[in-house]
Amino acid sequence: MRILILGASGLVGGNCLKYFNEIPGVEAVGTYFSFEAPGTHYYDTLNPENPENFDVSGFKPTHILHAGALTHVDYCEEHPEESYRQTVESTKNAVKLANKFGASIIYISTDYVFDGKNGPYDENADINPLSIYAKHKWEAEEYIRNHTEYNLILRITNVYGDEIRNKNFVSRLMNVAAKKENLELKLPTDQYATPINAHDVAKAIYLLLKDNKTGVYHLASTDYLNRVQLAQKVLSYYPGHNVKIEAIETKALNQPAPRPLQGGLKAHKFLEEYPFFSFGSVDNYMASRKA
DSSP, rough: OOEETTTSSSSHHHHHHHHHTTTTTEEEEESSSSSOOOEEEEEOOOOOOOOTTTOHHHHSSSSSEEEEOOOOHHHOOOHHHHHIIIIIIHHHHHHHHHHHHEEEEEEEEEEESSOSSOSBBBBTTTOOOOSHHHHHHHHHHHHHHHHSSEEEEEOOEESSOOOOOOSHHHHHHHHHTTOOOEEEEEEEOOEOOOOEEHHHHHHHHHHHHHTTTOOEEOEEEOOOOOHHHHHHHHHHTTTTTOOOEEEOOOOGGOOSOOOOBBBOOHHHHHHHHSSSSOOHHHHHHHHHHHH
């Protein structure tokens, strides 16, 4: 199994690269575009003909994991053309690459394809994206379904975990709390989601690839929290922290992009097929980091 990971300098891609390369019989290569993480190779998904790109032909991937994304939801709302390029056009190029080598394609999507009125969601729930970001993620999903024979679409949300840049919410909050830095946060009480550790995402993806699974899978842990609850859980591991939280409603934030409020995902389909798989909780992660 030879896996090319597009976007391996990010949270999900980076965890996948590390985990896959620990498995005998798996060879994984990770690429970056804007940020070079250790052990990654340059590849411009918007310009596959760039002579500086990693030599994909020499690697001959059997699987291509497209984990690169423009995930700043409000930025996407105000820059729709860039959002389209980074999300939809990059996916079209990844599909062409996969078809060229007869490789299966794995795409990382989001619970934002739902409107957040009746979450958490299973794979059969009605699609109704609210924001530019969400609409482009759904368009990318549809393109993959319509233009590839072997594909795997994984929806996740509120991903946290070990990350070289500590960009994810949990890691940033941990760093601030550990250093006892002063920070004031306005967090919504009405945005619910299912946080998941990126390491669990990597483990789940490997199982699905090993068994040649295709189609859409939702991955989620048992945590179902709003943003205030998530922050409070993290901060509970840092007595004496200097973080102040103001609990508000989403509408008070005046964010450019609408959010699905009652979001999150149900992993029943995945767990029915892998009943012994155990998703870790935020508490599990915090305890391991504080040990």
